[in-house]
Amino acid sequence: MYCLNIDGGIAMSDIAQFKVFCLERYKSEHQLKGNDAFRLFKEYGVLDYIGSFYDVLHTFGERYIVADIDEFIAARRVV
Numbered sequence: 001m002y003c004l005n006i007d008g009g010i011a012m013s014d015i016a017q018f019k020v021f022c023l024e025r026y027k028s029e030h031q032l033k034g035n036d037a038f039r040l041f042k043e044y045g046v047l048d049y050i051g052s053f054y055d056v057l058h059t060f061g062e063r064y065i066v067a068d069i070d071e072f073i074a075a076r077r078v079v
Contacts, residue, residue, distance in 0.1 A: 029066045044076045
């Protein structure tokens with residue numbers, strides 16, 4: 001999840017940064033504490049989902065992404 005910068009420093013990969021962005025937006029939208037949002041993401045595999053569909057998801061806006069995560073979680077709650 002980390003990569004080396006040109007100057008030799010360590011930085012998060014684009015996918016890792018996007019996962020953090022999605023978590024923060026979801027947390028903010030649902031007025032959750034960070035640990036509660038992270039627990040949901042881990043419980044329902046949201047972080048893996050975001051990583052798998054990064055190429056598509058990162059092209060959409062914040063509202064769409066949060067709504068998509070809501071649908072993803074809801075679909076897993078039913079199963």
